[in-house]
Amino acid sequence: MAERRKYGKKFCKYTEMKVDFIDYKNVDLLKISMSERGKIMPRRLTGNSKNSQEMVEKAIKRARHMALVPYIVNTQNVTDAAYVK
Amino acid sequence: MTRIKHYETMFILKPTLTEEETKAQIDLVKATIEKNGGEIVSCDDMGTKQLAYEIEKHKRGYYFVIYFKCQTDGIFEIERNYRINENIIRFIFIKYESKKEVVAWTKMSDEAAKKAN
Numbered sequence: 001m002a003e004r005r006k007y008g009k010k011f012c013k014y015t016e017m018k019v020d021f022i023d024y025k026n027v028d029l030l031k032i033s034m035s036e037r038g039k040i041m042p043r044r045l046t047g048n049s050k051n052s053q054e055m056v057e058k059a060i061k062r063a064r065h066m067a068l069v070p071y072i073v074n075t076q077n078v079t080d081a082a083y084v085k
Numbered sequence: 086m087t088r089i090k091h092y093e094t095m096f097i098l099k100p101t102l103t104e105e106e107t108k109a110q111i112d113l114v115k116a117t118i119e120k121n122g123g124e125i126v127s128c129d130d131m132g133t134k135q136l137a138y139e140i141e142k143h144k145r146g147y148y149f150v151i152y153f154k155c156q157t158d159g160i161f162e163i164e165r166n167y168r169i170n171e172n173i174i175r176f177i178f179i180k181y182e183s184k185k186e187v188v189a190w191t192k193m194s195d196e197a198a199k200k201a202n
Contacts, residue, residue, distance in 0.1 A: 021189035024179075025095075025131075025150070066095055066177055067146065070137040 010047025014056070022055045024062035030069060034060065038073045089154050091190045092123075096167065096176040097146035100133055107147055110172050117166045118151065121159035126152045129197035140174050152194035 013032055014022065022029055033041050033048060033056045040060055043053045063069045098110055118125060131148035140146070155163075160178060167176045181190040 021185060023189070023193060062177060062179070064137075066148075066175060067097065067136040067138055067140060 012047055012049040012052055014052035015049055019052070022052065022059045024059040024066070025068065026059075027063065027068055030056060030060050030063055032056075034069065036073065038070045089156055091152075091181040091187055092155050092160065093150065093152050093179045093181065093190065093193075094118075094163075094176065095148065095150045095179075096173050097136075097140070097148055099172050099174060100143055100145040100147060102147070102172060106172075110170075111149055113170075114149075114167075114173075115151070117163055118153055118155065118159075121155065121162045123153045123155035123159055123163070126154065127194045127198040128152070128201060130201070143174060146174060150197065152190065152197060 014029075019029065024030070033046055033053070035041055040057060043050070046053075048056065060069065064071050096114065098107055102110065115125060115128075129150040129152075131150065133145055133147050136144060136146050164176075164178065167173055181187050
């Protein structure tokens with residue numbers, strides 16, 4: 001290969017952990033596939049398997065509805081707090 | 086013909102309720118499920134938690150999960166009762182149908198039962 005790989009080899013973390021069903025109440029599992037802003041990360045960046053990506057998408061959407069994880073992380077509050085200091 | 090299926094429901098109660106009122110609300114929901122042909126297997130009391138975002142100007146909420154088996158028709162009636170109830174600010178019903186999902190359901194309900202004891 002002419003170009004060296006920039007990042008390590010990607011692998012599915014859920015397969016590694018042997019999770020066969022991703023529950024929407026288990027927030028720690030969902031956080032693996034979410035960005036800091038609360039977006040669902042694409043498969044090409046996380047290396048999730050197709051099967052677990054589909055499961056985690058559904059679980060995140062359910063968790064968002066039940067206010068377990070945020071829809072968006074608003075930086076407005078963060079910057080405001082910094083400004084006050 | 087309607088079949089009995091595995092369900093899970095989670096709801097968020099208002100944080101402004103007193104302890105007795107919360108208990109009364111939970112009992113009311115359980116009674117509604119049982120009245121509509123549901124069979125409660127186990128419950129999970131998650132307690133008061135911080136919400137990820139404000140719902141109806143509430144920043145905290147009381148989470149409660151019920152695992153139950155019910156006929157498909159019963160769900161509509163339970164959902165109607167949820168919508169009438171002003172103390173419930175958010176709810177969800179999840180159906181576990183395929184073999185893999187039912188296995189996960191049994192595992193989760195067992196864990197919840199163990200936690201309750």
